[in-house]
């Protein structure tokens with residue numbers, strides 16, 4: 001059994017702590033808010049985020065140094081925006097070298113970095129090759145209720161991927177391994193943009209045809225950008241690709257879908273985000289992906305349309321019209337050549 005520090009006591013950090021605790025591990029749940037740590041320890045609930053009881057064995061900490069003492073594993077689960085700040089603190093407080101896993105889904109606007117790249121930059125004591133990412137179709141609400149869930153852990157370090165698989169694996173939480181860190185991170189990050197789009201589409205009153213189109217052509221964009229950045233295109237057919245697209249584009253649990261839904265109904269972004277009270281990663285990731293698509297001339301019309309609705313106050317109906325009136329083309333033209341180039345010897 002391992003000692004694990006979970007950094008980030010939001011919905012996902014709490015749900016993953018429950019999986020780890022169910023597996024018999026010693027879980028230390030760290031939060032940057034002292035009153036939250038006190039409340040978790042006294043009530044065994046994390047009410048703002050999840051409506052269930054937390055096993056009493058899970059202890060919440062406010063002092064990071066204390067939480068990190070002798071841990072075998074550190075699981076980072078804060079929003080993308082907080083990754084650098086938390087990693088700086090982590091680096092300053094670590095006196096040994098635990099396995100580093102992250103379960104955050106986003107890309108940083110401006111730098112266009114993935115989360116493992118940010119961890120690598122802020123933590124000189126950690127090798128990029130050793131970082132593990134956990135991603136897949138996994139709403140915290142269902143994981144916390146022990147409902148069957150499947151995810152993927154990816155690392156260039158095969159041993160660490162297997163350690164991470166063993167750490168989380170149980171009869172309701174099935175874990176696959178992969179060595180495609182880029183694909184697994186990008187799948188999890190980019191689907192949030194499409195989930196915002198699916199919510200907008202539903203909010204506008206469009207039906208299942210429109211949503212299926214968004215999911216499928218969204219997957220084409222994710223595969224296009226991902227392959228350009230070095231991912232294995234097959235990863236996008238897996239759990240962190242198609243799997244996560246389905247779960248976030250079709251579920252009322254999804255914060256990205258819910259935020260998009262309110263936008264589609266005509267609400268303003270600031271009001272939507274205030275109403276959510278939890279991170280809506282697609283907002284920042286849409287900015288990052290749009291910047292990248294423009295800079296590198298990668299075709300991502302849905303992503304850029306969603307960016308324009310969110311950040312440039314474009315009317316959703318106008319964007320839908322623009323997308324539908326784009327030039328006629330073959331469905332698989334560029335994707336087929338992407339795959340051919342990748343597998344050509």
Ligand SMILES: NC(=O)C1=CN([C@@H]2O[C@H](COP(=O)(O)OP(=O)(O)OC[C@H]3O[C@@H](n4cnc5c(N)ncnc54)[C@H](O)[C@@H]3O)[C@@H](O)[C@H]2O)C=CC1
Nearest residue numbers: 009010011012013032077078079082104105139140278279
């Ligand atoms: N909620 C879910 O079902 C899932 C979430 N994720 C990903 O996990 C990441 C975290 O999401 P959630 O836990 O759902 O978010 P959340 O909004 O429920 O909680 C975020 C937590 O991070 C903390 N935080 C914010 N800024 C911080 C900082 N500077 N330092 C330390 N802590 C800080 C907040 O206090 C809060 O406890 C996101 O990237 C999300 O996409 C991935 C899979 C499932």
Ligand SMILES: O=C(CO)COP(=O)(O)O
Nearest residue numbers: 136137138139254255256
């Ligand atoms: O990533 C998730 C499920 O796999 C959670 O999505 P939301 O952040 O949209 O709630």
